[in-house]
Amino acid sequence: MAAYYTYNFLPPISSDLDSLIHDFERESDYDYQTFASVWQKHKLEFLFKAADIQPNSFRFFLDDSMTVAASYLGQPWRLPIQLGALYCLFTIYMYQIEEPKIKIRLPIDTLNSFLDQMELSSAIPADAKTILCKLIHEHAFVISATRHEMGPRFFTKMNYMKSGKYMRSDVLLSSRLNIDEKLITMCEEAHNLYTKAKDNLIEASGGTDSLPQELTSIRPNFIEQLKKEFDLERSDDQFDQEEQPDTEPEPIPQRGPSIGETRSRIRAKAEMIAKPKASASVKEEYTFDDDHDDYNNDDDADECSLDMIADNVNNDKRSAKRAGQIIRDVQSSGTGLDIVEKGHNDPQTKADRASQQLIISSLVKHFPQLTVRGEENIPLEKSAASSDIDDLIGSNLDEILKAPCPTEFQKLEEKDLVIWVDPLDGTREFTEGRLEGVTVLIGVATQGNAIGGIIHQPFYEDGGQSGRSIWGLVHAGVYGKCDINKTPLPGRIVAGSLSHRSKTVIDAVNACQPTEVLQAGGCGYKSLLVLERRVHVYVHASRGCSLWDTCAPEAILRAAGGRLTDVFGNGISYFPTDQTSVKTGVLATMADHDWYAQQIREKINNL
Ligand SMILES: Nc1ncnc2c1ncn2[C@@H]1O[C@H](COP(=O)(O)O)[C@@H](OP(=O)(O)O)[C@H]1O
Numbered sequence: 001m002a003a004y005y006t007y008n009f010l011p012p013i014s015s016d017l018d019s020l021i022h023d024f025e026r027e028s029d030y031d032y033q034t035f036a037s038v039w040q041k042h043k044l045e046f047l048f049k050a051a052d053i054q055p056n057s058f059r060f061f062l063d064d065s066m067t068v069a070a071s072y073l074g075q076p077w078r079l080p081i082q083l084g085a086l087y088c089l090f091t092i093y094m095y096q097i098e099e100p101k102i103k104i105r106l107p108i109d110t111l112n113s114f115l116d117q118m119e120l121s122s123a124i125p126a127d128a129k130t131i132l133c134k135l136i137h138e139h140a141f142v143i144s145a146t147r148h149e150m151g152p153r154f155f156t157k158m159n160y161m162k163s164g165k166y167m168r169s170d171v172l173l174s175s176r177l178n179i180d181e182k183l184i185t186m187c188e189e190a191h192n193l194y195t196k197a198k199d200n201l202i203e204a205s206g207g208t209d210s211l212p213q214e215l216t217s218i219r220p221n222f223i224e225q226l227k228k229e230f231d232l233e234r235s236d237d238q239f240d241q242e243e244q245p246d247t248e249p250e251p252i253p254q255r256g257p258s259i260g261e262t263r264s265r266i267r268a269k270a271e272m273i274a275k276p277k278a279s280a281s282v283k284e285e286y287t288f289d290d291d292h293d294d295y296n297n298d299d300d301a302d303e304c305s306l307d308m309i310a311d312n313v314n315n316d317k318r319s320a321k322r323a324g325q326i327i328r329d330v331q332s333s334g335t336g337l338d339i340v341e342k343g344h345n346d347p348q349t350k351a352d353r354a355s356q357q358l359i360i361s362s363l364v365k366h367f368p369q370l371t372v373r374g375e376e377n378i379p380l381e382k383s384a385a386s387s388d389i390d391d392l393i394g395s396n397l398d399e400i401l402k403a404p405c406p407t408e409f410q411k412l413e414e415k416d417l418v419i420w421v422d423p424l425d426g427t428r429e430f431t432e433g434r435l436e437g438v439t440v441l442i443g444v445a446t447q448g449n450a451i452g453g454i455i456h457q458p459f460y461e462d463g464g465q466s467g468r469s470i471w472g473l474v475h476a477g478v479y480g481k482c483d484i485n486k487t488p489l490p491g492r493i494v495a496g497s498l499s500h501r502s503k504t505v506i507d508a509v510n511a512c513q514p515t516e517v518l519q520a521g522g523c524g525y526k527s528l529l530v531l532e533r534r535v536h537v538y539v540h541a542s543r544g545c546s547l548w549d550t551c552a553p554e555a556i557l558r559a560a561g562g563r564l565t566d567v568f569g570n571g572i573s574y575f576p577t578d579q580t581s582v583k584t585g586v587l588a589t590m591a592d593h594d595w596y597a598q599q600i601r602e603k604i605n606n607l
Pocket residue numbers: 100344345346347375422424425426427428496497498499500501520521522523540542543544545546549
């Protein structure tokens with residue numbers, strides 16, 4: 001038997017999802033006690049069954065388990081199976097040990113159909129409703145607008161792979177971790193479960209004629225098919241080459257009003273069991289100074305020839321500005337933000353999506369060899385590279401960074417650069433109307449180091465001018481509408497997260513020995529507070545920030561003589577791997593960086 005993750009508060013392993021669902025299915029009474037007793041018997045053990053692989057693939061397994069379980073929520077499964085799946089999801093999500101938790105992937109159609117059932121069927125026990133509301137309130141779901149096939153996610157994944165479109169990162173992930181065999185084992189289990197459920201369905205409905213097509217088309221030799229499709233002998237390089245889509249990516253699927261509609265239903269339901277937490281107080285009197293001298297802006301500097309990085313930075317700057325306009329338009333249109341909860345406390349709005357479409361399409365079009373990583377996991381829309389953006393890029397060449405190109409960067413080629421895009425940082429603040437925390441972040445990295453960046457603040461207001469951009473290049477300086485506070489700051493002012501707080505986050509803020517704490521939204525915005533000497537330090541001791549949150553801020557702070565590292569003072573690496581989370585938090589300062597890191601190290605061991 002395999003070696004398992006042993007958490008001393010968890011019982012040993014003896015069952016699996018298959019028998020769990022089976023047990024739920026046999027029950028005729030669906031009250032909470034019944035479900036609780038089934039859970040008692042199974043003790044969550046199936047969760048840890050495949051956990052002997054590697055820590056990373058444990059998360060992968062967990063994610064897939066939830067996706068498999070979630071596929072039993074929608075039609076055409078019978079109510080007992082759907083409720084069983086709901087209880088599975090509840091337990092898998094609520095009892096996860098790691099933070100941030102893995103979220104449950106749910107197609108919008110599935111959620112809609114389940115919510116309909118919940119509303120229409122009087123047979124659903126109140127406990128099940130409570131559990132659904134609890135999950136919704138915990139932001140446990142990632143809701144996707146893409147249609148998924150009925151059944152285990154693997155079928156969807158294979159079809160995508162065959163059509164050469166998406167799931168590239170999933171494929172690469174599995175090949176890098178060398179877990180294809182494990183994946184197959186898991187899929188085999190999922191397939192058995194699926195087949196068994198199908199048999200039950202056939203039995204209950206009295207024949208195959210009345211079954212939906214999806215259920216009658218399961219292939220008989222599943223594992224043989226699987227191995228053939230996967231061709232396990234292929235090397236990583238072959239994967240790399242072969243998974244490159246030769247065709248243009250598909251346009252982003254239409255995200256109609258159904259998401260918005262579902263959102264209000266979700267909210268209404270969530271409020272049945274819990275009121276939203278009161279938002280923390282923001283330092284209301286916070287304002288910018290009146291004069292806006294550019295920081296480090298040397299008018300006599302030599303003009304850089306249209307150097308590639310400067311060109312990039314300049315291109316990024318205009319994209320960021322245009323993206324800012326899109327964000328403002330969405331905000332002022334009054335048509336709703338069309339919020340999708342990507343995960344726990346991790347919303348996405350149509351402004352995030354539109355902004356990223358614009359930035360990435362513009363970058364990819366003009367610099368096809370760049371590696372571009374964006375926060376939002378959405379396909380590139382062909383039409384986004386519209387002519388007005390082309391005009392924008394082709395004009396205003398005088399805006400190109402006027403500074404000598406640092407010698408270190410003169411030999412860099414386009415393919416050496418990785419661009420990290422956060423199309424809308426501070427999404428939570430955006431959805432709640434605290435607009436000063438909203439920024440567009442575009443960072444440039446090479447050889448794992450953040451070297452250039454733009455922070456655009458779309459809702460910055462100054463004498464009738466909306467929005468401002470600040471951009472910087474390491475060794476070249478910081479430019480744009482940067483407004484340094486010239487009055488020495490009293491005490492020790494620490495900026496911390498407003499929306500993502502935990503005990504460790506608060507402990508790290510306190511470790512900095514603050515005389516004042518400023519809670520504000522957005523990594524970009526808090527980095528600006530540091531840059532402009534409104535606070536002494538920005539600290540966020542959580543695993544929630546990602547490389548797109550920190551790349552542009554780090555480059556700009558470095559360009560201005562400051563630093564941004566993890567909370568322990570270690571540098572952050574910006575290589576374009578699958579690991580995008582900054583797992584050891586963020587610490588940003590203009591001075592005394594090592595002192596702050598030392599204080600935090602003394603209080604906190606790990607995140
Ligand atoms: N605990 C957490 N869970 C999820 N996301 C987190 C997080 N902590 C920080 N983040 C991400 O880091 C960014 C800044 O967070 P904060 O406003 O709390 O400082 C946000 O980016 P987005 O708004 O782009 O999603 C947020 O999603």
